Amino acid sequence: MKIDITNVSKRFGAFAALAGVDLEIKSGELVALLGPSGSGKTTLLRIIAGLEWPDEGRVLFDGDDALARSVGERHVGFVFQHYALFRHMSVFENVAFGLRVRRPRRQRLLEPEIRARVNKLLELVQLGWLADRYPTQLSGGQRQRVALARALAIEPRVLLLDEPFGALDAKVRKELRRWLRQLHDEIHVTSVFVTHDQEEALEVADRVVVMDKGRIEQIGTPTEVYENPATAFVHEFIGESIVIPVTVDNGAVQFHGNRIDIDTQGVTCGPARLFVRPYEMSIASAESAPFQGTVKRVHGIGPARRVELALNVDGHVVEVDAPRVQDLTVGQAVGLSPTRYRLFAGEA
Amino acid sequence: MSVAAGTLATRTPSSSQDSRRRIVAEPAPVRWLIVGVALLFLTVFLVVPLVAVFYQAFSRGVWPYLGALTHPDAVAAIKLTLMVAAISVSLNLVFGLIAAWAIAKFEFRGKSVLITLIDLPFSISPVISGLVFVLLFGAQGFFGGYLQEHDVRIIFALPGIVLATVLVTFPFVARELIPLMQQQGTQEEEAAISLGASGLQTFFRVTLPNVKWALLYGVLLCNARAMGEFGAVSVVSGHIRGETNTMPLHIEILYNEYQFMASFAVASLLALLALVTLIAKVVLEKYVGAE
Amino acid sequence: MTATTARRLGFRQPSVIPGFGLTLGLTLSWLALIVLIPLAALFLKTTELSFDQFLAVVTSRRALNALKISFGLSLIAAFINLIFGFIVVWALVRYEFPGKRVFDALIDIPFALPTAVAGIALTTLFAENGWLGSLLVPLGIKVSFTPLGILIALVFIGLPFVVRTVQPVLLDLDLELEEAAETLGANRWQVITKVILPVIGPSLLTGFALSFARAVGEYGSVIFIAGNLPNVSEIAPLLIVIRLEEFKYADATAIAVVMLLASFVLLLAINRLQRWSEVRTGRL
Numbered sequence: 033m034k035i036d037i038t039n040v041s042k043r044f045g046a047f048a049a050l051a052g053v054d055l056e057i058k059s060g061e062l063v064a065l066l067g068p069s070g071s072g073k074t075t076l077l078r079i080i081a082g083l084e085w086p087d088e089g090r091v092l093f094d095g096d097d098a099l100a101r102s103v104g105e106r107h108v109g110f111v112f113q114h115y116a117l118f119r120h121m122s123v124f125e126n127v128a129f130g131l132r133v134r135r136p137r138r139q140r141l142l143e144p145e146i147r148a149r150v151n152k153l154l155e156l157v158q159l160g161w162l163a164d165r166y167p168t169q170l171s172g173g174q175r176q177r178v179a180l181a182r183a184l185a186i187e188p189r190v191l192l193l194d195e196p197f198g199a200l201d202a203k204v205r206k207e208l209r210r211w212l213r214q215l216h217d218e219i220h221v222t223s224v225f226v227t228h229d230q231e232e233a234l235e236v237a238d239r240v241v242v243m244d245k246g247r248i249e250q251i252g253t254p255t256e257v258y259e260n261p262a263t264a265f266v267h268e269f270i271g272e273s274i275v276i277p278v279t280v281d282n283g284a285v286q287f288h289g290n291r292i293d294i295d296t297q298g299v300t301c302g303p304a305r306l307f308v309r310p311y312e313m314s315i316a317s318a319e320s321a322p323f324q325g326t327v328k329r330v331h332g333i334g335p336a337r338r339v340e341l342a343l344n345v346d347g348h349v350v351e352v353d354a355p356r357v358q359d360l361t362v363g364q365a366v367g368l369s370p371t372r373y374r375l376f377a378g379e380a
Numbered sequence: 381m382s383v384a385a386g387t388l389a390t391r392t393p394s395s396s397q398d399s400r401r402r403i404v405a406e407p408a409p410v411r412w413l414i415v416g417v418a419l420l421f422l423t424v425f426l427v428v429p430l431v432a433v434f435y436q437a438f439s440r441g442v443w444p445y446l447g448a449l450t451h452p453d454a455v456a457a458i459k460l461t462l463m464v465a466a467i468s469v470s471l472n473l474v475f476g477l478i479a480a481w482a483i484a485k486f487e488f489r490g491k492s493v494l495i496t497l498i499d500l501p502f503s504i505s506p507v508i509s510g511l512v513f514v515l516l517f518g519a520q521g522f523f524g525g526y527l528q529e530h531d532v533r534i535i536f537a538l539p540g541i542v543l544a545t546v547l548v549t550f551p552f553v554a555r556e557l558i559p560l561m562q563q564q565g566t567q568e569e570e571a572a573i574s575l576g577a578s579g580l581q582t583f584f585r586v587t588l589p590n591v592k593w594a595l596l597y598g599v600l601l602c603n604a605r606a607m608g609e610f611g612a613v614s615v616v617s618g619h620i621r622g623e624t625n626t627m628p629l630h631i632e633i634l635y636n637e638y639q640f641m642a643s644f645a646v647a648s649l650l651a652l653l654a655l656v657t658l659i660a661k662v663v664l665e666k667y668v669g670a671e
Numbered sequence: 672m673t674a675t676t677a678r679r680l681g682f683r684q685p686s687v688i689p690g691f692g693l694t695l696g697l698t699l700s701w702l703a704l705i706v707l708i709p710l711a712a713l714f715l716k717t718t719e720l721s722f723d724q725f726l727a728v729v730t731s732r733r734a735l736n737a738l739k740i741s742f743g744l745s746l747i748a749a750f751i752n753l754i755f756g757f758i759v760v761w762a763l764v765r766y767e768f769p770g771k772r773v774f775d776a777l778i779d780i781p782f783a784l785p786t787a788v789a790g791i792a793l794t795t796l797f798a799e800n801g802w803l804g805s806l807l808v809p810l811g812i813k814v815s816f817t818p819l820g821i822l823i824a825l826v827f828i829g830l831p832f833v834v835r836t837v838q839p840v841l842l843d844l845d846l847e848l849e850e851a852a853e854t855l856g857a858n859r860w861q862v863i864t865k866v867i868l869p870v871i872g873p874s875l876l877t878g879f880a881l882s883f884a885r886a887v888g889e890y891g892s893v894i895f896i897a898g899n900l901p902n903v904s905e906i907a908p909l910l911i912v913i914r915l916e917e918f919k920y921a922d923a924t925a926i927a928v929v930m931l932l933a934s935f936v937l938l939l940a941i942n943r944l945q946r947w948s949e950v951r952t953g954r955l
Contacts, residue, residue: 081854082854103854104854104855104856104858105856108854109854110850112847113847114845114847116847116848116850118869119870120869120870121869129855130855130856130857133855133858134856135858182855183854185855406859414758414761414762414766415768417755417758418758418761418762418774421755421758421759422759422774424803425826426777426778426780426827428796429784429789429827430780430784430792432792432795432796432802433788436795475697475698475701478694479698479701479702482694482695482698483698485691486684486686486688486695488682488683488684488695494699494702500706500710501706503884504888504934505887505889505927506888506908507888507890507908507909507912508908508911508927511713511911511923511927512709512712512713513709514915514920515713515716515920516712520918521712521920522715547705547706547709566686569688570687573689574687578689579688579689579690582689583690607785608783608786609785610891611786611891611908614891614912627785628786628787628891629787631788632787635791640791640795643791644791647788650785650787651788653783654780654783654784655783658777658779658780658783659776661779662776
């Protein structure tokens with residue numbers, strides 16, 4: 033199912049949770065809403081579900097006005113952050129709940145059909161053997177999968193997941209996210225999940241929606257948002273960045289009054305920030321490079337080493353990845369030259 | 381926790397729901413109906429009786445009210461009530477602290493049985509709480525003959541009233557302290573002892589400061605019940621005017637003699653005590669919660 | 672020294688904290704003196720009666736009627752408190768209305784107000800010329816000095832129990848549970864019956880049982896309003912007092928034992944219920 037969100041805004045008192053959000057989610061897509069806490073991502077998810085109503089804007093499901101329908105009529109599968117499993121029901125009954133409350137009554141499945149459907153779903157989430165247990169007897173990862181099976185039981189038109197892996201420990205988290213991706217490839221239901229973990233979003237989603245302060249900063253594939261961040265926020269939020277404050281004057285970039293030989297990338301006069309990935313800053317001889325600095329510390333294992341450098345002039349410390357073969361000693365004066373970079377106007 | 385709600389001790393949880401607007405709620409007419417029914421019920425059963433006490437007490441003005449309160453029998457009843465409460469509350473305060481220490485700071489078998497036994501007086505009819513002492517110390521009681529020989533009066537005298545009151549208010553302090561002290565664990569005490577403190581030093585410098593508000597709270601509840609106890613005291617007191625009449629018993633006598641205004645005047649003092657206790661409850665809950 | 676003894680007995684876990692033997696000893700002694708020995712005296716006294724005599728006392732018309740009135744009216748009062756208590760707790764937890772905090776605090780009035788004060792206040796209110804009684808006279812309802820009066824008093828003293836046992840459970844109830852049920856297609860009625868009631872059910876039952884237990888033993892607030900007509904509006908605790916005043920100690924004791932056993936059964940049931948409730952709501 034396709035979802036169209038147009039100009040959606042939502043305020044909680046004086047706080048603007050969402051400010052004019054536009055988003056189109058294609059049928060069968062797996063989309064991540066990524067952002068820091070307070071960015072409005074959960075509010076957006078709850079508005080899609082019908083758990084929250086926007087102050088203005090439109091939400092269409094396959095062209096139909098979803099806002100005219102209550103949460104129960106929208107047929108969304110919602111997986112809550114803390115799972116919201118019914119503690120007084122067994123795993124089986126939790127999954128069967130949506131089938132047992134279906135209205136009108138004549139659309140309700142017969143008991144054997146319900147059993148068959150629930151068992152199939154429990155097999156799908158690999159929990160058939162736990163059908164008679166109660167939620168308090170399960171591990172976090174198991175609860176998560178029960179919650180997912182319960183949401184899928186109503187054959188939702190869209191699956192919504194709020195921080196699906198937030199409450200799990202690192203190892204289970206990694207397993208489950210791979211598993212979720214596989215599951216989505218099998219069942220192909222349009223899915224949206226909220227996360228504050230970039231790794232999770234980049235690994236699992238077809239497209240990532242990066243949000244900050246109630247606005248969408250960028251929409252794109254994981255590669256796009258990582259390789260071509262549209263804004264300074266996205267560059268800083270996703271992946272590691274070296275950030276150097278500079279100024280643009282007379283069509284040239286300046287660092288503490290010294291002209292630096294790099295492109296302004298269309299930034300006009302005023303303060304700006306230079307963003308470089310740690311592995312796209314090369315360490316060269318001191319004279320010819322745009323920046324000069326001193327090696328403070330060299331550490332790390334693996335193919336690259338992490339080098340901490342203090343920039344000359346202001347002592348600003350940056351961390352650069354240098355190839356293992358490069359010889360560097362503490363105290364050495366070196367030059368830094370970005371091989372690939374982005375320049376964004378404005379101060380930090 | 382057994383008969384927890386038997387007392388004021390049941391905490392009012394702070395009703396601070398999240399400010400998130402509820403999508404899942406009843407339609408407005410249903411909401412107003414529910415609130416309306418709830419308020420009507422509470423008004424008829426709680427507010428109106430409370431107002432009535434003060435209204436009746438002052439029905440003939442302030443001077444007759446003060447006159448009723450300063451009548452020698454009323455003064456004697458007030459004095460006796462204060463004395464009974466002071467003795468019973470102190471006894472239960474000491475017992476509560478000792479019992480809470482034993483139960484909360486150690487792990488031993490049969491603990492839950494002990495807690496249930498401490499709570500037991502809550503589930504006994506006050507009349508029975510008085511009756512048992514009549515059976516023990518009354519004229520025909522097990523020790524009645526012995527007591528008469530030695531000219532010791534327990535029943536129809538102060539000791540009987542105190543005993544009945546202590547039994548009725550037995551669990552109040554202990555049950556406030558036990559859950560809190562269990563929750564606080566033993567780490568701080570262990571730290572104090574590892575630093576060289578003696579058992580008593582540990583108790584007075586570490587444990588007691590940690591539970592002072594809960595203790596005060598328990599004492600207030602205990603006191604309210606001790607001053608207001610009617611059934612148990614009625615059985616053991618003998619209703620001797622000016623001698624063994626506590627305030628609640630004096631209220632009964634005046635009421636049965638159709639001295640309604642005087643009766644409500646004495647009642648208004650106890651109602652005031654109840655209100656003060658409730659206000660203290662609301663205030664102290666915050667401090668206890670912080671402990 | 673006490674520590675080593677206790678360890679040898681093997682009934683407590685070792686601890687560096689002192690005073691176990693002393694405090695437990697004092698606790699048990701005081702408990703025995705004030706609670707256990709007096710209660711034992713009650714049972715000992717009944718042995719002065721033969722079983723037939725005991726049965727004759729307990730099944731005499733007046734005693735049986737008194738017990739029926741006490742237990743029957745207490746049951747009805749507990750039901751009334753169950754229903755209205757639920758409505759009150761729902762309003763207090765779920766809705767905002769003016770004066771909410773004050774009403775919340777007032778719930779405890781029946782715990783704090785001495786029973787004699789409540790008794791005379793209710794009697795005066797519901798007398799035929801009282802504020803509330805005069806409203807009922809045109810409807811042909813007489814409250815004071817009738818079983819209905821007893822019921823009013825029992826509702827009053829049992830009022831806080833349901834509210835105070837259910838309130839924390841309802842407050843704890845995760846909003847997400849209801850939202851989850853709604854996303855799965857449940858309507859409001861289904862959410863209440865299938866999700867909310869099963870969770871708070873045990874606490875409702877506990878509150879009901881506590882309210883019932885309290886009402887059965889109640890004396891002070893009832894005797895003023897009841898009229899105390901034997902076989903009609905005489906409650907069991909009052910009959911105990913009357914027998915005592917007639918110096919029929921054994922009779923009084925027999926009735927007391929029946930009531931006490933009933934309260935023990937109730938106490939056990941309540942303990943079970945609370946455990947069940949805690950397990951069910953996952954608080955254990």
